[in-house]
Amino acid sequence: MEILWSLFGVLLIGAVVASVLRRRGATGIRLAQPGDPDAADPAAYGFARQEELDVRLPGPDDALLRALRAVQGGQDWRAAAALLAGTDKHGELRWQRVQAFAGAASLELAARPGEGGRWLRAWRAEAPKDAGAAAVHAEFLVQQAWRTSTVGTDEFRIILEEARAACEQAALLAPGDPVPHITRLAVARGLGESHEEFERL
Template structure:
């Protein structure tokens, strides 16, 4: 069983992506072009462009690539990712140029969609930008929901992404982030309703079965400081059922090499919190040697401290492995 200290890497188990990330960060984009050209499906394409875009949002390497290959679909989509990430960062920091960056990113989404109409990423990017419209002033951000229990929101954008890649993991997470932005405080009723609706129709193997675990972590984060109540929350019947359903409907149908480290970390955390130690140990093994700081960081006294999050992760993993081995 793995006993080493966990490693954080945005590419996780995707060895090919880890290799090209270093090249891209140092200004070399040819290996990135080759990797994206060879990416076999929309789910992996979405995941890789997201990681790459976030990694180089502070540099001009993608602009240099586009200057040399202006008709490259990969370069255009990655450029869109970079602009969306910059708009998000500006919004979080309250930067005065947020609106200008937002408009630039929206225009890039349109260009990418026109160049590659079958690609879900431009629509996912528009869905990502929807969370900046806190007052839902844009018509497309307050469309009628598909069911009465849901909220007005960017449902057409989600539908366009879903049409191109049904059940796309990032698309549904972006919709969940929109819900959080819409209701930044108070009960998470809308979020719970959304993830229950999304996961109910998802097939076995879909990462949408983990969405309820993310909402539970968000509730955990908002109630920080109430440690005893939070611990009881994780061993409740509903929380345990959600963790076991995610295990059975997602984990048992997937492989670590194609799985999000963030998803695996949330599942390991939920099973550990529910005292399902044997099942949690299976997920910890699948994670090795990686981990994500979230949700472990919310179990610390200083959320955001990666070292403190790693310590909680190690303690939880050791507890699960010990319980799985049994006495003696």
């Protein structure tokens, strides 16, 4: 019984403290703005300032940024093809680059329907046996499904089924490359495939 009274007392004190904080207008933790006397300068600790961070990438990848600028600026896929061809298949960097190219094409298409992402369509048409193009296309379809349609709709399922076929083609073009299989896992998750299917992948 004493434990119950103790627990009741703690809850009562917590309610009183919460009420007082609410009345004072406490909003919790706030982010100090640059120049604010409470703001610590990240550069003083060896970090980049928030406004200097590029949150699109998990780390610096100047080669990818140059290729993205070339691809998006001139709508020429060759910079992307060259970068992926020179990227080791057995590292996370390849996956990050495939995601970045696919995301760029998807966002371009969203911004300019019918026009955006032409470079990816041209890449697939002009180099149908390019493993990098196949991997980017498969990931592009997955991103399109999640960005442009509602989960559970026919449109969502159709796009992901097309992505599944693209993953299989990409895997055939690049044996030993894990990227098509990683993308295939996203397809399986979106389609709600069985546990056995996940194990097979």
